[in-house]
Amino acid sequence: MxxxxxxxxxxxxxxxxxxxxxxxxxxxxxxxxxxxxxxxxxxxxxxxxxxxxxxxxxxxxxxxxxxxxxxxxxxxxxxxxxxxxxxxxxxxxxxxxxxxxxxxxxxxxxxxxxxxxxxHPAAPPPADAPAKPAPHGPAPxxxxxxxxxxxAVAVERTERLLELEQEVEQLRHALDSRPVIDQARGILMAAHACSPRQAWDILREASQRSNTKLRTVAAAVTAGAQPDGPAPAEEIRTALRTAVELTVGTGPAGPAAG
CATH class of the missing domain: 3.30.750.24 (STAS domain)
Incomplete structure (x- = not known):
């Protein structure tokens, strides 16, 4: 069976x-x-x-x-x-x-x-303990x-599985975010005559200074570049302006700096 x-x-x-x-x-x-x-x-x-x-x-x-x-x-x-x-x-x-x-x-x-x-062996009775009669039937x-x-093995395995799940989630999020980030980099390159690396540094610096997710900063830059698009929020505009100055110096004003 x-x-x-x-x-x-x-x-x-x-x-x-x-x-x-x-x-x-x-x-x-x-x-x-x-x-x-x-x-x-x-x-x-x-x-x-x-x-x-x-x-x-x-x-x-x-x-x-x-x-x-x-x-x-x-x-x-x-x-x-x-x-x-x-x-x-x-x-x-x-x-x-x-x-x-x-x-x-x-x-x-x-x-x-x-x-x-x-x-689980039973502990021996005290030496002065009276003897007990044997029970009838099978012993309980x-x-x-x-x-x-x-x-520790289970904990280690669980922690590793959680780490792998987090890595997969981060990769999935990065793939979802890449198109808007690439668009924002292109806009910054055109607006400030900077290299792809400098455009990336601007986004990252602005994200850190405004305490905003990089994808959100990129989305604000992309939206602001559209005809009649909304301007980025004040904290993002200020952070972008500072990031541009730190990365490429004073340059042409564009949708990023506002």
């Missing part, structure tokens, strides 16, 4: 999440051997929940071999929480062993046992709360 799920990692980064599959082999003695393969990322807990729900009702032990899990972020701790809850709400004994590579390192960073993060499973602190 194989359970497969491939939910997105998050919004626009769904392509980064690899499919998690869980192979299941039920043994005659009531053990279920689970073999997860892939990455423990967003959605892995749902895959595990669906797999556990399909196990036979008489399953007395669930053993996970994690050796084929290649990557784990903080969602992997949710995966372990599902296992923990299953062990506390059913008679089955649950173990998760065989951790290697990066997932093992995440367990270390989260302060969990790298041999089996679900194992002690609660094993798992820390949900995000791992």
């Amino acid at each position: 194989i359970s497969t799920a491939a939910p997105p990692l998050a919004r626009r980064i769904s392509a980064l999440a690899r499919t998690l599959t869980i192979g299941v082999r039920v043994c005659p003695d009531g053990r279920a051997r689970l073999t997860p393969r892939g990455e423990l990322v967003h959605g892995c807990a749902d895959t595990l929940t669906a797999t556990l729900a399909r196990l036979p009702s008489g399953t007395g032990r669930v053993e996970l071999d994690m050796a084929e899990v290649t990557f784990m972020d903080s969602a992997g701790l949710e995966f372990l929480d599902v296992l923990d809850a299953f062990g506390r709400t059913t008679p089955a004994r649950v173990t998760a062993t065989g951790w290697t590579g990066q997932p093992r390192r995440v367990l270390e960073l989260a302060g969990l046992d790298t041999a089996d993060p679900l194992s 499973h002690a609660p094993t709360p798992l820390a949900l602190a995000p791992s």
